[in-house]
Amino acid sequence: MQKLIIPEEDIVLAICMYIAEEQNMSADDVQVELFYDDYTGFSAEVVTSSGKQEWMTKQIIAALRKWIKENLHADPYAGLKLDLDRRNGIYARLRYNS
Structure with a gap:
């Protein structure tokens, strides 16, 4: 089992593409900022x-x-978790079989 690290930029891109498809607009017309709070966890504006x-x-x-x-083209349910590195920001980890 290997882990794939998905950087903050790709998480933002994923949200932009999701919203763009949902609202029938260009992904370039969506702005996203990710946040982490010790009490509420991860969020996005x-x-x-x-x-x-x-x-x-x-x-x-x-x-x-x-x-x-x-x-x-990977299994999105194979152990996806958001995490925070205080230096490098928010990222996601995906476990997958190679």
């Missing part, structure tokens, strides 16, 4: 022309699973 949304971990994982399936 998503801004589009139709307004601002607050996403929690569950929604971030859903967007990331779709991105993993469509772009990495």
Whole structure:
């Protein structure tokens, strides 16, 4: 079992693509900022022309699973976890069989 590290930039891209498809707009028209709080965990602020949304971990994982399936052609349910490195930011770990 190996681990694939998905950097913060790809997590943001996954959310942008998810929102863009959902709202029938370009991914370039979506702005996302990821956050981590010791009490509430991971969240994202998503801004589009139709307004601002607050996403929690569950929604971030859903967007990331779709991105993993469509772009990495990997099993998005094979142990996906968000994590934080204080120096390098937020990232995701995906366990997979090679």
